[in-house]
Amino acid sequence: MAKSKPKEISLREKVERIKKAGITELPLVDEDEEEVLMPLPERIAKILGIVNNKPIKATTMTYLITYDITNDKVRKLISKFLLSKGCIRIQKSVFMANTEHGKFKDIHETLKDINSFYENADSIILVPINVSDVRSMKLIGQNVDIETLVNPPNTVFF
DSSP states (O other), X not given: OOOOOOOOOOHHHHHHHHHHTTXXXXXXXXXXXXXXXXXXXXXXXXXXXXXXXXXXXXXXXXXXXXXXXXXXXXHHHHHHHXXXXXXXXXXXXXXXXXXXXXXXXXXXHHHHHHHHHSOOOOEEEEEEEOHHHHHTOOOOSSSOOHHHHHSOOOOOOO
């Protein structure tokens, strides 16, 4: 007998299950479920994919999503939700996206709904950014010259 496809559970339903389990305060780090971050060159390549994407439609927008969420399970669910919506993980709690305005509104409303669902002191920030702002970003702490990656120098061959 073939297995039936598991029912898709929304982010809100997942958080509701956590709440119903009676868990209000969770440990800060769950070592078994540590999230893996892509190597820096791969993250930069994805950023460049957004920045160098031409032409840019008037209905799309580029934005950063950052969060400070204390509950490990909720934080993990939100990061999986953002990845499923096509957001690119820049750092553990920083994502970048380039989506239609309607998808931005959907992500915003879902995150707002989840944040209001349980008692917390968490914060989630969605920051619209201009592509030229991304081209001007600077990287500190790694041996990567982001300037030459984002704005490569022109070369003339004779």
